Amino acid sequence: MKLFKIKLLLIIFTFSLMSCIDEIIPAATEQEIIIEISRIWTGDMTEDGSPYGDFEATISADSGNDTQIFISNFHNSGSNVTGIVYTDLTIDIPEQTIGSQTFSGTGDISNDYSNITWDYTVELSDETIVQVTGTYTYGSAV
Numbered sequence: 001m002k003l004f005k006i007k008l009l010l011i012i013f014t015f016s017l018m019s020c021i022d023e024i025i026p027a028a029t030e031q032e033i034i035i036e037i038s039r040i041w042t043g044d045m046t047e048d049g050s051p052y053g054d055f056e057a058t059i060s061a062d063s064g065n066d067t068q069i070f071i072s073n074f075h076n077s078g079s080n081v082t083g084i085v086y087t088d089l090t091i092d093i094p095e096q097t098i099g100s101q102t103f104s105g106t107g108d109i110s111n112d113y114s115n116i117t118w119d120y121t122v123e124l125s126d127e128t129i130v131q132v133t134g135t136y137t138y139g140s141a142v
Contacts, residue, residue: 029087030086030087031061031067033087033109034061034085037069037085038060038061040056041056041116041138042054042137043073043135043137045133046133046134052076058071059072068085069083071093074103079101081093089110090109092106093107100125101123102123103121104121105118105132106119107120107136115135117133117135119133120132
């Protein structure tokens, strides 16, 4: 009988520990991530180590492509670039020329979708390459 009580206590203890374990959350799909980041953001950049200042940028979904986004006013240039969202919470800005500037780089989305950290280059028409780092901070929903 004593052995039975010990086994019962062990079973109860085991189940109580299991209930404390966080449930594993499945990775979000690209579409779910895009829904979370589609909004107005406040951007803050540094070009080649010099602060550039604050601006607003808007991220929106590309209705024709499940993994692609549009970023309006990217780099505070008034230009719209496209980005590709991945389930590991990264954004790829493939090389694209808009006007006289060529953009390419990456962004890392925070787990709570409140920040995007950018690292990209801008090639100017005179072939000068500018290294840019920056952060988008959550603004308001679009």
